[in-house]
Amino acid sequence: MPGDEIEVPKEIREFMLEEAEETILGQKNGAYKQFRYGNLHIREYGDKFLVHNDKIDPRKDPMGHLVYDAPEVLIGIACAIFGGSQIAKKITSNNSKKLTVSSGLISSMIFGYIGYLATKKIKNYLE
Template sequence: MPRDEIEVPKELREFMLEKAEETFLGQKNGADKQYRYGNLHIREYNDKFLVHTDKIDPRKDPIGHLVYDAPEVLIGLACAIFGGSQIAKKIYNNKSKKPSLSYGLMSSIISGYIGYTTSKRIKTYLE
């Protein structure tokens, strides 16, 4: 749990803001549902709510949200595009003269995952 996240027991259900909207935007982190109210991000679990404030509301500025609140997603995408294409080129040049979509796809997925998880760990460590 990030340091800036607050845990609210489910018994305090009246805490849930009436105007909070259920959303798919954001990482669920195992939550049953998630809600947004302005910059407030609320995750609902079986026994509790976890609440934190984002710097930028992704519904209003998705790119700004990725840059300031979820840079690991952008890093993962960059790694998937650049790293995946470089690995696929190497495999293509060394093993086969026939291009393969599966080489490119698998190398992109692996590169993106490594970039995402590494930057997520660094972000968590720095928080």
């Protein structure tokens, strides 16, 4: 949630909660590392930390986190599955299996990315 993030420059104070755990969960957004401490999500960059509070800790409830904190990921996945399968169905009857699979995969990526971006823009607009 870009609007809710707090920027802490490293030059002012190098900080890190001792109990914070390095994690791969979450979008890195160009950060070198990211950490979690309960619902707190901390991203470390070369010159700063960006910190925000998630509604749900993804380590405890991954689906809840996706629903409440990152719905764009779920919608992107749904768009990828639906869009890719629809394109694959249309191509299947007249073409080879190789063309069907590659078309389905490519269209899945496109539909998924479009769904993700559209949802992210709507989410940012509503915040």
